Amino acid sequence: MEVAVLGGGREVGRLAILVKSRGKSFLLDYGLMFNDKVSYPGHVKPGELVGVALTHAHLDHSGALPLIYGSANPPKLYTTPLTLELSMLLIADFLNITRDYVPFEMGEVERMASKTVPTSLNDEFEAGDFVVRVRNAGHIPGSTMFMIEADGKTILYTGDFNTIETRLVEGARAPGRHVDLLVIEATYAGVEHPPRRELEKQFVERVATVVENRGVVLIPAFSVGRAQEILCILEKYDLPYPTYLDGMAREVAGILLQYPNFINEYQLLRSAIERVKYVTSRRERKRVVEKPGVIVSPAGMLKGGPAAFYMNRIAFNPKNAVFLVSYQLPNTPGRLLLDKGVWISGGSVKMVEATVEWFDFSSHGGHSEIVQFVDEVKPEKVLLVHGEGDKVDILASDLLEKGYEVVVGRNGVAVEL
Ligand SMILES: [Zn+2]
Ligand SMILES: [Zn+2]
Incomplete structure (x- = not known):
């Protein structure tokens, strides 16, 4: 062989x-x-x-x-x-x-x-x-x-x-x-990855702190898997804040619900998806970003997708936060944000004032x-x-x-x- x-x-x-x-x-x-x-x-x-x-x-x-x-x-x-x-x-x-x-x-x-x-x-x-x-x-x-x-x-x-x-x-x-x-x-x-349960708790606490201070938390996440995993964690800890899902992650959520045999905590996923609000238009995007809450959206490394739109709106207010939840490849906007604290918007490089943190949900x-x-x-x-x-x-x-x-x-x- x-x-x-x-x-x-x-x-x-x-x-x-x-x-x-x-x-x-x-x-x-x-x-x-x-x-x-x-x-x-x-x-x-x-x-x-x-x-x-x-x-x-x-x-x-x-x-x-x-x-x-x-x-x-x-x-x-x-x-x-x-x-x-x-x-x-x-x-x-x-x-x-x-x-x-x-x-x-x-x-x-x-x-x-x-x-x-x-x-x-x-x-x-x-x-x-x-x-x-x-x-x-x-x-x-x-x-x-x-x-x-x-x-x-x-x-x-x-x-x-x-x-x-x-x-x-x-x-x-x-x-x-x-x-x-x-x-x-x-x-x-x-x-090495941190212990999963501790990481979840830490993440949820940070999300709560930002929203309690009337900020928006943007969570750029891959459409397949990571976005829905994050929703499950927010649901598990029963966070009471308005939570939104955008981009292809919505379609994937619907597909996952059709395959209970392949989901570990199916009921949790089901209630997470029932609770989250889908953002489906540009008008809604502009609206949800104005009020304290949590937005989960692709692209996971901020390379386009609705997450890039939200970034332009939230990045320059210190009340807000961007929580990256996956590996950021070199030369992606997400990696640049993590390493240098900058966001490229309208062709110019700007310092980001929102809090930027990375959580190792691998x-x-x-x-x-x-x-x-x-x-x-x-x-x-x-x-x-x-x-x-x-x-x-x-x-x-x-x-x-x-x-x-x-x-x-x-x-x-x-x-x-
Ligand atoms: Zn893979
Ligand atoms: Zn692979």
């Missing part, structure tokens, strides 16, 4: 792992990188694929899949129905907003949907000589890991995973079977969780992907010291089993 990294080697983005056995291949994820420009993983021949499995909806795992569904006789796609629905929404949005040339259209996305075999957690299926087992990944609703067996060897591919329980999803667990090769993400290698395990997961799986070999180069190296040396055989994934390079 051979496992090739086609994307996601020493980088966070365009994940693609190709498993080959006896001349046949099975593809795990086929994502894209979408920063300033769009980049794709290495090429695959759709005719050689006996199947494709998608771990979760984020574009860095799903975005390039339509390329495979433009071919004459494309393979089946195995994924959860929730992941399919969210992926289609994200890919359609990507096609709308990107200015780059994209070598596919919605036709291929529809074709992908028509070739999908829906899976659920703990399913097992066969594709050619490959036996595939599905497990919860704990990352976002609908997310899974895959165990693939062929030629007497077993690999476990985590996709993005989190062993810490959140309001939306249960934590991931090691599958309790022998694993020859563990292909594991390393986004937060070298970084949907990936931190360094300790990754190492602990490896210890629980006890694989023969570890292949590290989905991490920035220097962080992956920290994790690699940590695992080497513990006696594991470790390979740092590189694009275009395969591991033999």
